[in-house]
Amino acid sequence: MIDSKRPILVLSTFPESASVKDIAECLVNEKLAACVNIVSGVHSIFNWQNKMDNANEIICIIKTTNNLYSKLEKRIIELHPYELPEIISVSIENGLPSYLDWISENTK
Numbered sequence: 001m002i003d004s005k006r007p008i009l010v011l012s013t014f015p016e017s018a019s020v021k022d023i024a025e026c027l028v029n030e031k032l033a034a035c036v037n038i039v040s041g042v043h044s045i046f047n048w049q050n051k052m053d054n055a056n057e058i059i060c061i062i063k064t065t066n067n068l069y070s071k072l073e074k075r076i077i078e079l080h081p082y083e084l085p086e087i088i089s090v091s092i093e094n095g096l097p098s099y100l101d102w103i104s105e106n107t108k
Helices: 020-029 066-079 097-105
Strands: 006-014 037-047 051-065 088-091
Touching: 006 066, 020 037, 020 051, 020 066, 051 097, 066 097, 088 097
Parallel strands: none
Antiparallel strands: 006 051, 006 088, 037 051
8 A cells, every 4th residue: 555645756847938937836835745846958859649749848846745646636737738748656765754754744
C-alpha cells in the first residue's frame, strides 16, 4: 500500500509564453504543492497529430504528496494552455528526511 502522504514529484511542461510563475504561485498558495521549480530553456521534440513538431518550453518540477495528486492534476488541467498537458508523477525513493517532511507539512 502506498503511503498517501508520501512526497512525489510531478513534472509538467508549458509553452514559453505561458504565465508559469502565476500558475506555480497558484499551486503553492492552494497548498497543492510545497514548491515548484521553474526550469526554462527546454526544447522538446515530439509527435503531435501525426506530425513531427518541436517547441521551446518551460518545465515545472512540482513537489507534492500522493494524496494530492488527483487534485493537483485537475488544477493543472484547468490552468494549462495545452490541449493535452504533460502531467507525470514520479515517486521519490529516497531523500533528506527533514526535506521530505517539509513537503508533507506544506501541502494539504
